[in-house]
Amino acid sequence: MSKAMEPDLQNPFGDVRAAVEGKEWRHPASHGLRGFVLDNRASLGTLAVFIVMMAVFMIANPTVFTTWYLYSSVLTTLPVALFVVVPLVFVVTCGEIDLSFPATMGFASWVFALVVQAGYDPFLGIAAAVLTGILLGFLVGSLVVYGGLSSLIATLGMNFLLRGLIQIINEGKSMALTGLANSPAYKIFSSQVYGVPVQIFWAIAFVVLSAMLYNRHRFGAQVKVVGDNPDSASQMGIDVKRVRVKVFVFVGIGAAIAGCFSVMINFTWWPTAGDGYLLPVLASVFVGGTPTWGGIGTVAGGAIGAVTVSFIQTGVVAAGLSGFYVQFFNGLIIILSLLGHKWNQARYR
Amino acid sequence: MSKAMEPDLQNPFGDVRAAVEGKEWRHPASHGLRGFVLDNRASLGTLAVFIVMMAVFMIANPTVFTTWYLYSSVLTTLPVALFVVVPLVFVVTCGEIDLSFPATMGFASWVFALVVQAGYDPFLGIAAAVLTGILLGFLVGSLVVYGGLSSLIATLGMNFLLRGLIQIINEGKSMALTGLANSPAYKIFSSQVYGVPVQIFWAIAFVVLSAMLYNRHRFGAQVKVVGDNPDSASQMGIDVKRVRVKVFVFVGIGAAIAGCFSVMINFTWWPTAGDGYLLPVLASVFVGGTPTWGGIGTVAGGAIGAVTVSFIQTGVVAAGLSGFYVQFFNGLIIILSLLGHKWNQARYR
């Protein structure tokens, strides 16, 4: 009997199959423009929002928006945000969230400042900061993952707790690192090249590497699967908890680098360092087109989201509106982006 | 054939059933103390956290904590938090979250302040504020529910947008309502009775009513079912979207009342009114034992959570620690509560 059936296994629907004969499967991306658009519709949507927003601003005030300084000043601070937005895309894709990154930024950059102030090379400081970031990310991740806590609230708690520690020890004192400007580390990480702030190159490299990690690396593949269906992932032999902890560690690393870059911009560490990034960074991730339910996301979109959010304030002021309009536009852009992304984020179950 | 089977339907497992013969089902609560504990384990857990925390503070500084004034001063503003924490328990149970309540508080209390400043009766002001709260809740809810947006980010956006509107129109100016003290509304809502601030009675009434609404009313039953399994709920004829919008409206009402109480306590409306409540109120809900995934929750726990969070700062300072420790303890209490609730929040699928 099984003999008689064998041909069917090879060709159980021979008749229907003929219709698609000769058609080989191709990656949608290889279908040219249409495939590219389909594959990247979330990030392209974000880009569209950004372009529309900039167009409105430009029409309001063409002269300012054709000045390079405007862009170069955004490019100075944007990298700091990018270094956290991108890892957060991983966290959100993994079905978690991390609100503790501001304190991690503060903590890691504190270590950096301490090392530099003690007279060591800033490179050593950066290494120490990244190590701190890894440790804190591991701590937060382990608490959430092995403690089985809701990451939204647990990381909020950790943010308070870590910031509290900084405050208790420092009693509010900031550190000025005026010597930093002459160090080679500063030249490499924070100077200008032909009027372009170098930090943006580092940030772009980070974004590109992360996007590849997200789309072309086992880590990204596993993050997506874990965020999509953790039960399946563990049934398929993926160590779900480890993957989850890893994304928190990744945020720790990103936050540490962000913290160091932030200190290098103006040679000062504040005990509040990082706090101001909580809401803009969060907003960037979601404005960028990563949905809240996990499993899918876009690194490029998140980066564009960060650019968009960075330009809101600047644009509002450059367009000649009073600063009171900034919050309003922040809200407006968030809502409009979410509405826009509704159309390209189908949620399957 | 069906004839022969009928007795079976009445008694298909006659043999096994004999074992439980005579045992009538009873509500667990009727099993006395054990049942009560089981039924209320989340809120009792919260209560335990609170008691332990207070015990620690009292040991650190017995004299301060035996002074009635300390409690009466906390009881003055606690109601403001309670009026938002309780509706938020409904929202979270319903599987959503609302971060726009601070702006709603600010907006509604602004309307209240305008009405009072224009010389009308404060009662009218409260009515107008509540109406504003309903409208804003409806607006936010409709945007989230009918727009199909993630409530976490959409309500964050709405918070920015509404606060931005307040700022744009007021340009930062606050309003002092010194005449308020002599109005009958003030007597009823904001004076003291035998040293107890009356607002706490209103808040307790609100909590009790809401707890009944949650546990003994169709609204609560539907909120829980919708948060648990929206697909089933709609298959069973529940208008899921309407229930969802309703919880946002409920938050709007709560926030409006909270805003009015806050203005009556301070005799001043600030354009930033409500902003400071975002994190403490959110923390209260989760410290109170309502999990993030929807379907279950506890109003009483949320209320106790609010009390706990209110006492952290007071307790830390009264215990003789510097204000730098407040954030640290905030984080610590959140993390410890989450860990504590882990044991009484089983998640079924």
Place this chain on the structure above:
Amino acid sequence: MAERIIELRDIKKSYGQVYALGGVDLSVDRGEVVGLIGDNGAGKSTLIKILSGVVRPTSGDILVRGRPVSGWSAARSRDAGIETVFQDRALAVQQTIVRNIFMGRELTGFMGWLKVNKEIEEASRLMREIGFTSKVFTPHSIVGQLSGGERQGVAIARAIYKQAELIILDEPTTALSLTETAKVFHFVRQVRASGRSILFIGHNIHHVFEIADRFVVLDRGKVALTTDRSAVKSAEDLIHFMEDIAHPGGLPGLREASAAEQGAR
């Protein structure tokens, strides 16, 4: 002829570009058991979701007791005496058995306050009726703590409450063991005996054949056959018919597999 409880006329439904139903007529009379069969994706679940008001048809008419209705919804469907046990059971697993039984139909008194004791009484009665007293759980047990068969029982208890006129069962025996399946059969016969109607959906054609008075075969969104039980000799006839419509040219593999299945009996 018995009273016609509900009738669907020329119902069409498309999801985007997917045509789930392309003009279906279906009716259920009082006291009959209609068996609805068809391949995966034939549109069975879509059809009964339209019946129960959960899904709105793209076009077509719905008649309740002969009168056309508009604004058909899940709530109205239940009001009209139609109860459904959905394929995915539609239970809120973190809630108690009581809350699930009265989902969307809470027993309320003054201003929407729940009649808690009444609900418990009724739930107890229902559970006893479908043979649930033997277990250690009470109406306050959380549904998430029950086994698959027990959950199916809760869904059925919900459906028989209120003496519905028509009960729709979408693959109620899927993933149930023999014992549990027997229980469901019990119940179906019981309902028919009490003069109510049932619409029974199943992949196991033997099951459906055993229980139904009339068969409706759906094929790719269309009714391929409507026939009385008396017109069909055996379940095998039905199976053959379905194979034929599925693969008009005949698919040897399938035929053999099904022959093997039959042979084994």
Place this chain on the structure above:
Amino acid sequence: MAERIIELRDIKKSYGQVYALGGVDLSVDRGEVVGLIGDNGAGKSTLIKILSGVVRPTSGDILVRGRPVSGWSAARSRDAGIETVFQDRALAVQQTIVRNIFMGRELTGFMGWLKVNKEIEEASRLMREIGFTSKVFTPHSIVGQLSGGERQGVAIARAIYKQAELIILDEPTTALSLTETAKVFHFVRQVRASGRSILFIGHNIHHVFEIADRFVVLDRGKVALTTDRSAVKSAEDLIHFMEDIAHPGGLPGLREASAAEQGAR
């Protein structure tokens, strides 16, 4: 005797106070199809989850090719050549078919970077093998867009990749139509013919009887019977046996229901 691929000895498993398994022995030899049957909640899924390393037993030994193993996990089970199609299919529905097929076993090159083209090629080959070319989807299609049967196909494709030694199928035909069921049967025979082993779980005893070389009946966490196919005359024998162990005293309703079922054939 053929090589013994895997053996479980005296496996016990309890979830809190629920004893899912109370000392089970089970073994699978090369090239045989073992049918695992039992009532709902008998512990079948728990047992195969232990086999596939997803659930850790409370006590008992696992032997792979005669050698006891420790630290048994899902990853190690897959490394040992055991692939499982779980009852709930274990698919990540928002990911592409490729990502699902290679879930937890990504084809990676230098430093964990994915070999994307290799994966696509392999996925295409697998899908063609199980007859999936007829549809409009590609390896990049999102699994959430597929029908139930098609999703089952992806799960099976994942299992046959890498020429696993033992493939475990937990109720693979549940909620599948005749056509789709026939496809799964195809596949099982194909695998057996190629000398690999299968552990097949199902409620439809006729199906299991048809396909298995050996039967293991689980009853409330214990093995009630292990028998070769040659020792059993017909599926009815098995059904009777199962009824007897389920209700030693005999349950008239059940017997009738099952008699009715048989009668209809």
Place this chain on the structure above:
Amino acid sequence: ATTALCAAVSTLPARALDAQWCKDVHIRFFVGGAEGDAFGTIVYNGAKQAAADLGPKVDYIFSGWDVEKMVQQLREAVAVKPNGIAMMGHPGDAAIMPLAEQAHKDGIKMMYQNVPVPTVTAAFGGGYVGAQQEQQGRALGAEAFKLAGLKSGDKAIMIGPFENESRGARERGTVAALKEAGIDVVQINSQTEWAADPNLAIPLITAALLNNPGVKAVGYPGGQMLGNVPTYMQAAGRKPGDIFNFGFDTSPQIVEAFKGGWVQLTADQQPFMQGYLPILSLCQQVVLGLSPMNVDTGAGFVTPQNYEIVSELAKQALR
């Protein structure tokens, strides 16, 4: 400016009393901003110095400038019945009044810092240490007008927390003074995040400068922004001296900015004294029965000519 500080220190009645003469006194001290806030930290250091010198037990309270929170904290402070409370005046007269009344009834001595609450002090007593906000702001405006050599019709930018009436009173004063001098003032509302990280304001200031190319002077609010001026100016492609940058407060960063020629003027409101003096005065009131102190700390301006005097103090977070 420095003379004011010395004067204050010399008023210590140290001769007549033991060290730690105030050690049985319990004081609640409102630092005002958030923990780690640049301004708040100097205030905190002043208060801590006073506590170390005089010996009282001091509870420090932070509010992040959230006025609602401040009122509640004051309520709790009154409830604890310390001997004295040093409160920030930001919530304003109306909000503080009932609590001041309660404190008065309970015999709690009150001091207010940073923002004056004249109605409250008139009704229930209490002293004030801090600049007369509005006046100081106006003075800064006038000084900037003079030193920057502005003419009527010139353009200037003023940044400040205008969203908060009492916190922004100084900056509003500066705006008013400049406007009265005929300057066209562009107001920019500072965002709360800038308090935590002034870098976040870089693009915005660049945008504002580009949008108003003719701007001659830029004024910054109290806090950390003025210290960040070199970064702002570099980002906008401006050189030291291109623009007249002025503002409030001092810090090591601001001293550096003076050194580099980026900043030309700051109105020192001597936050250190806003920490030190209220404690001193409360001790005097409680222990010695003296009447409350009223000190205008907004005495002087720091300019490129005299910044070196404050530089060492600034490094120790004393100015």
